[in-house]
Each structure stands twice: as C-alpha cells, then as structure tokens.
Amino acid sequence: MSTIPRVPSAVPGEPATFGNVFAHRPDLAAAFFRLYGTLWSEGIVPQPIKETARMRNARVTDCGYCKRVRFAGAREAGLDEAAVEQIVDGYESSDLSDDQKLVLRFTDAFLDPPHTVDAELAAAMSARFSAAEITELGLALAMFLGMAKVLISLGTEPEEMEITVVPTPALARS
Amino acid sequence: MTWLDEQASGATPLLRTVGLRPELAPLLDEFLAATWAATADPLTLELCRLRIAQIHGDRGQLALRQEPALAAGLTEEHVAALDDYLTSAVFTAHQRHCLAYAEQYVIDVHGITDADAAAVKQEMSDDQYVAFTVALGLFDGLGRMRLALGVDERGNGSVPVSPAH
Numbered sequence: 001m002s003t004i005p006r007v008p009s010a011v012p013g014e015p016a017t018f019g020n021v022f023a024h025r026p027d028l029a030a031a032f033f034r035l036y037g038t039l040w041s042e043g044i045v046p047q048p049i050k051e052t053a054r055m056r057n058a059r060v061t062d063c064g065y066c067k068r069v070r071f072a073g074a075r076e077a078g079l080d081e082a083a084v085e086q087i088v089d090g091y092e093s094s095d096l097s098d099d100q101k102l103v104l105r106f107t108d109a110f111l112d113p114p115h116t117v118d119a120e121l122a123a124a125m126s127a128r129f130s131a132a133e134i135t136e137l138g139l140a141l142a143m144f145l146g147m148a149k150v151l152i153s154l155g156t157e158p159e160e161m162e163i164t165v166v167p168t169p170a171l172a173r174s
Numbered sequence: 175m176t177w178l179d180e181q182a183s184g185a186t187p188l189l190r191t192v193g194l195r196p197e198l199a200p201l202l203d204e205f206l207a208a209t210w211a212a213t214a215d216p217l218t219l220e221l222c223r224l225r226i227a228q229i230h231g232d233r234g235q236l237a238l239r240q241e242p243a244l245a246a247g248l249t250e251e252h253v254a255a256l257d258d259y260l261t262s263a264v265f266t267a268h269q270r271h272c273l274a275y276a277e278q279y280v281i282d283v284h285g286i287t288d289a290d291a292a293a294v295k296q297e298m299s300d301d302q303y304v305a306f307t308v309a310l311g312l313f314d315g316l317g318r319m320r321l322a323l324g325v326d327e328r329g330n331g332s333v334p335v336s337p338a339h
Contacts, residue, residue, distance in 0.1 A: 006291045007300045024301040028308055031208040035201040042197050062284065106322070114231055115321040122177040131180035132194040138319040139198060146315030149283045150307050153291070 006155040018065065018156045036143055037171040040071070045129075045136050047071065047168065048079040052100045053137060054144045055087045056107045063148035064157035073168035081163070102128055103137065110141045176324040187234075187325045188316075209312055212305035216242035217252075218269050219306065222276035223313045225256055229280045230317045234326050268297045272306070279310045 005016035010023035022029040043050060051074030058066035070084070086094035091104050102124055109117045117125070125134055151157060182193025192199045213219045220243030227235035239248060255262040259273045271293040278286050295303050319325070 004288075006288070006295075007304055010300075021304060022308075024304045025212055025308070028205075028208050028212050028305055031201075031205040032308070035198065035205050038197055038201055044195070110318050110322040115318040117177065117322050117324070119177075126177070126179055131178040134178060135191055135194045135323065136198065138323045139192060139195065139202065141322075142312075142315030142319040144315075145318065146308075146311030146313075149279060149314060150311040152283045153279060153286050153307050153310075154304070155291075 004155050006153075016156060018151045018154070021154050021156055022150075032143075032147070033169070034171065036147075037169045039136070039140055039143065040073070040168050041170040043136055043140075045133050045140070046077065047073040048077045048083075049099060049103055050074070050137070050140050051079050052083075052087060052096070053103050053107045053141055055084055056104050057111065057141060057144040057148060059088065060108075060111050061145060061148045061152070063152055065151055065161065066144070066148050068158075068161045068163050070163065070165045071168040072165050075165055099128060106134075106137065107141060110138070111145065175326055178323060188320065191323055191325050205312065209305070209309045210240065210242055213242075213309065214302055215246070216240065217246040217248050218272050219243070219309055220246075220248055221252060221256065221259075221265070221269055222272055222306075222310060224253060225259070225273050225276050226280050226310070226313045226317055228256060229277065230321060232317050232321055234320065235317060268294075271296070276310055280314050 005021060007016065007021045007024065009016040009020040011020045014020045019029075022032075040047070040050070051071055054066070054071075057063075070079075070081075083096060083100075086096050087100075087104065092101060094101075096104070105121055106117065106125055109115070109121060129137070176187070176191060178191065178194070180194060181190045182196070182199075184190040184193045184199075189199065189203075192202055210216065210219070220240045223240070224236060227233075236253075239253075252264055255264040256273075259265050259270055265273070271290075275286060275290050275294045278290060291303075294306070298306060
C-alpha cells in the first residue's frame with residue numbers, strides 16, 4: 001500500500017488527488033464520470049441501497065478514501081451513520097433492513113471468489129428486485145470495485161481523512 | 175447462462191444484460207471504447223485482460239480476443255503461455271512486469287509495491303500508467319459483474335471481438 005501518489009497531479013499547483021491524477025487522461029475521465037454520474041443521478045435502484053453496496057465494497061476492498069466518503073443523496077434518504085456502521089461482518093444480525101442485508105449478500109458474492117451467485121441468492125434477488133435493478137447494482141459494483149482499486153494503486157488514498165459527506169455524483173449536462 | 179429473468183436485445187450477452195438499463199449501456203460502451211483507445215500497447219493490455227480472466231476463472235472472457243490486440247500481434251502462443259508468464263520467452267520484460275502488476279491488482283491491490291509500479295512505469299508515461307490502471311479496474315470490475323450475473327460469453331476457441339465486449 002502507498003499513500004504517496006505514484007503519478008503527479010495533472011493540474012498544476014493542485015494536489016495529486018484521484019481526480020487530479022485521472023485528469024492525465026481527460027478523455028477516459030470524462031467517459032467514466034458520464035457513466036458514474038448517470039448511474040447515481042438517473043438510477044432506478046434507491047440511493048441508500050446503492051450506497052449500502054458501495055460502503056460494503058469500500059470496507060472489503062479497504063479503500064481509505066471510499067470508506068470515509070458519504071454521498072449526500074443516500075444520507076438525505078435516511079442512510080445515516082448509525083446504519084453505515086452496521087455494514088460490517090455480522091450484518092445479518094444488525095438492524096439493517098431486509099433489502100439492505102440481501103444486497104450485502106449479493107455484494108459479498110460479487111466480491112469474493114468465485115464471484116458467482118448461488119441459486120438461493122439469485123431467487124431471493126429476483127423476488128425482490130427487477131432484472132434491470134439487479135443489472136444496475138452489478139454495474140454499480142463493478143465501478144465501485146474497479147475505481148476503488150484505481151485509487152489505491154495510484155497511491156491517491158489520503159493518509160488521514162474525516163468522514164465527509166459529498167454531493168452525489170451527477171450527470172454533467174452541457 | 176444468466177439467472178436474470180429478463181434480457182434486452184443486443185449483439186452480445188453483455189449488451190443483452192446491460193441493455194436492461196438503456197441509459198447506462200451506451201455509456202459503458204463508450205467507457206470501454208475509451209479504455210482501449212487510450213492504450214498505446216493493446217497487446218500488453220489484452221494479455222493483462224486475459225490474465226485477469228484466468229484469475230477470475232472466467233472461461234467466457236478467456237475465449238475472446240480483442241481486435242486491437244490481434245492487430246498488434248497477439249497470438250495463441252501468447253495466450254497458451256500466460257500461466258508461465260514469469261519465465262516464458264514469449265513475453266518481454268515489460269509485459270511480465272505488467273502481468274505481475276495485473277495479477278497483484280486482482281488478488282490484493284494493497285500488495286502492489288512502489289517497486290512494482292516503478293517497473294511498469296519504466297516504459298509508460300504518466301498518462302499511459304493512469305490509463306493502464308483504469309483499464310485493469312474496469313476489467314476486474316466487469317469480470318466480476320459478468321460472473322455474478324451469469325453473463326456467459328463462452329465461445330468455441332478464440333473469438334475476435336471489438337472493445338464493446
């Protein structure tokens with residue numbers, strides 16, 4: 001692990017944060033943020049459910065930045081810090097909702113080898129969520145995992161960071 | 175075979191699944207295309223994609239061959255030697271460094287050392303290193319998504335495909 005950036009900032013005078021390092025490839029960054037912003041701002045899965053999956057990924061992947069960031073939309077929709085604190089091993093006996101626990105089981109299946117969903121979990125997911133919602137969750141997890149690892153491998157994790165509520169990623173419309 | 179009870183129309187299993195979210199499908203396509211367009215070395219990137227598929231146990235992805243990599247010289251000899259990339263003479267030193275980095279990226283990204291990163295960056299500019307790292311994240315994330323949703327792209331042997339896969 002490194003908290004020393006492995007690439008300098010692409011923005012003169014600015015620190016080498018994830019965004020400023022990603023800016024070395026503005027074409028790629030733009031394509032990612034269009035997808036990610038749309039995923040959040042025009043998603044059909046409720047934001048607290050998606051945020052629950054994101055927080056689980058953050059903790060399992062151990063992304064120092066992701067673990068400390070909260071998206072405002074999910075917070076405003078009721079995913080408070082007391083709930084986030086329960087997104088840990090042993091969540092089955094927590095006060096989280098049945099939907100959140102189901103999504104956490106799905107998230108764990110996604111993250112852990114062999115990355116497959118057994119018939120029981122598939123049936124439970126299909127009973128509660130539409131195929132479109134499950135697809136959105138799967139794609140969201142792909143982005144959460146992939147970009148958390150980008151952030152980690154580029155050495156752009158902060159050494160220290162308070163829990164910070166940030167605006168929910170949104171689609172930038174021209 | 176996917177366990178989802180609905181499929182969209184589309185040319186590939188991935189598009190038939192992601193097409194269930196029509197606002198997102200073209201944006202994923204765009205991100206994938208940008209990822210391949212950003213690399214100056216599609217052969218090495220494809221080797222890393224295939225190594226990630228091996229680690230995931232994703233036989234469907236292992237059967238695909240990205241067209242930009244084929245154009246850059248990818249052969250079945252490369253693919254057959256991937257298990258032995260550390261010693262096989264098929265690969266250059268740079269390809270070995272990149273494959274080792276990709277392997278560590280999937281298994282435990284925190285285990286990538288500054289020396290690992292420096293080895294990869296010997297033959298990459300900063301912007302190429304960022305693009306390479308983003309590509310690995312995308313391959314790792316989408317690979318797990320395919321497996322979790324049962325998106326089966328299995329072919330009979332090597333199937334040339336464009337980046338939308």
